[in-house]
Amino acid sequence: xxxxxxxxxxxxxxxxxxxxxxxxxxxxxxxxxxxxxxxxxxxxxxxxxxxxxxxxxxxxxxxxxxxxxxxxxxxxxxxxxxxxxxxxxxxxxxxxxxxxxxxxxxxxxxxxxxxxxxxxxxxxxxxxxxxxxxxxxxxxxxxxxxxxxxxxxxxxxxxxxxxxxxxxxxxxxxxxxxxxxxxxxxxxxxxxxxxxxxxxxxxxxxxxxxxxxxxxxxxxxxxxxxxxxxxxxxxxxxxxxxxxxxxxxxxxxxxxxxxxxxxxxxxxxxxxxxxxxxxxxxx
Numbered sequence: 397x398x399x400x401x402x403x404x405x406x407x408x409x410x411x412x413x414x415x416x417x418x419x420x421x422x423x424x425x426x427x428x429x430x431x432x433x434x435x436x437x438x439x440x441x442x443x444x445x446x447x448x449x450x451x452x453x454x455x456x457x458x459x460x461x462x463x464x465x466x467x468x469x470x471x472x473x474x475x476x477x478x479x480x481x482x483x484x485x486x487x488x489x490x491x492x493x494x495x496x497x498x499x500x501x502x503x504x505x506x507x508x509x510x511x512x513x514x515x516x517x518x519x520x521x522x523x524x525x526x527x528x529x530x531x532x533x534x535x536x537x538x539x540x541x542x543x544x545x546x547x548x549x550x551x552x553x554x555x556x557x558x559x560x561x562x563x564x565x566x567x568x569x570x571x572x573x574x575x576x577x578x579x580x581x582x583x584x585x586x587x588x589x590x591x592x593x594x595x596x597x598x599x600x601x602x603x604x605x606x607x608x609x610x611x612x613x614x615x616x617x618x619x620x621x622x623x624x625x626x627x628x629x630x631x632x633x634x635x636x637x638x639x640x641x642x643x644x645x646x647x648x649x650x651x652x653x654x655x656x657x658x659x660x661x662x663x664x665x666x667x668x669x670x671x672x673x674x675x676x677x678x679x
Contacts, residue, residue: 401669402655403432403457404474404586404617404642408524409441410461411531413647416441420448420456423645426656430675432457432476432642437492438527439480455674460485461586462576463492463566466601470564471591473572474614474640476668478581485579492567493527500528502562503554510559512537530554531646546650573608582668584640585613588631589624602635612638612668616661618653619644629662639665 406412407419414422416433423431431454433445439460449456460475478485504516518536519528534549543549553560567575576583585605593601602613614620615628616639632639639661643653661667669675 399429399675400427400656400658401430401641401667402428402643402645402658403430403459403476403584403640403668404434404461404614405431405645405655406435406461406647407433407441407445409438409526410435411523411526411529411646413650416445417448419645420445420454421452423655424452424454426654428454428656430455430457430669432459432474434459434461434474434476434642436461436472436527436529437463437489437496439478439485439489442480458581460489460576462489462572464569464572465564465566466569466604467597469591469593470566471569471601472586473569473576473610474584474586474642475576475579475581476584476640477672478576479579482579485575488567488571488575495564495566496527496529499562499564500533503530503533503560506559506562507533507553510553512540512542512553512559515560530560531650533560535650569604570608573605573610577609582612583608583610584668585610586642587614587617587619587644588628589617589620598631602631602637606635606637610637612640614642615639615665616641616659617644618651622659625659625662629665632666633664638668638670640668 407416442458446456458478462473464471507515519532522535523532534546537549573583641658645651645655
């Protein structure tokens with residue numbers, strides 16, 4: 397039986413609901429054999445996840461999801477098989493987390509002007525010791541009863557033109573890819589179908605991504621439809637990129653796809669894990 401890979405998931409270290417250990421246990425219970433923990437701009441959950449992976453007989457891939465700015469748009473680049481002890485990566489992510497908190501405070505100020513007081517404090521409470529993301533703001537506004545679900549929060553309060561939106565300059569694409577590559581990892585464009593780039597920009601993005609050392613794109617993921625699986629499989633082939641898959645799981649009730657239920661990659665895809673030595677004898 398082929399291995400069940402889920403190469404994109406979040407714990408409470410970023411904006412997921414489950415602790416790293418609980419996320420691994422949950423993935424194992426859902427039949428996942430190989431899990432990548434890819435928290436936003438943070439790798440501090442990896443040691444606990446690794447210990448849990450050994451306890452639950454599941455393979456853990458050290459990962460991260462880095463926010464980048466490209467053509468005034470925010471994109472996400474997943475790093476797989478990174479070295480979490482790489483100092484350059486650690487320092488760069490620490491700076492991103494500081495900038496994230498500054499953005500969160502600005503988001504709170506914007507929401508206060510719209511009559512929603514203490515949104516930053518509410519998001520910070522929900523984030524606990526982790527970085528504050530837009531998801532934490534969304535969960536807080538749902539908690540207040542202002543909207544019915546987190547998806548509605550984004551449309552009403554957190555996207556461009558709304559009171560909680562803050563324009564932010566993230567890391568540039570080349571730097572993110574180089575950090576991942578130099579730490580021994582593989583750079584993957586996360587959920588490309590979410591970015592609404594248009595065909596010309598998408599082709600330019602893939603060209604630049606590959607020229608900087610990018611290796612793969614997510615083809616099967618929770619925010620893609622089955623026709624998009626085929627669309628991005630075709631683009632991966634066109635640009636000689638490998639294909640990845642991941643649920644982008646954040647936790648019960650706030651995820652679009654359950655763990656362990658990803659569709660197979662289209663048959664013309666070259667899986668990103670094809671040459672990973674630890675799985676050669678298992679596939």
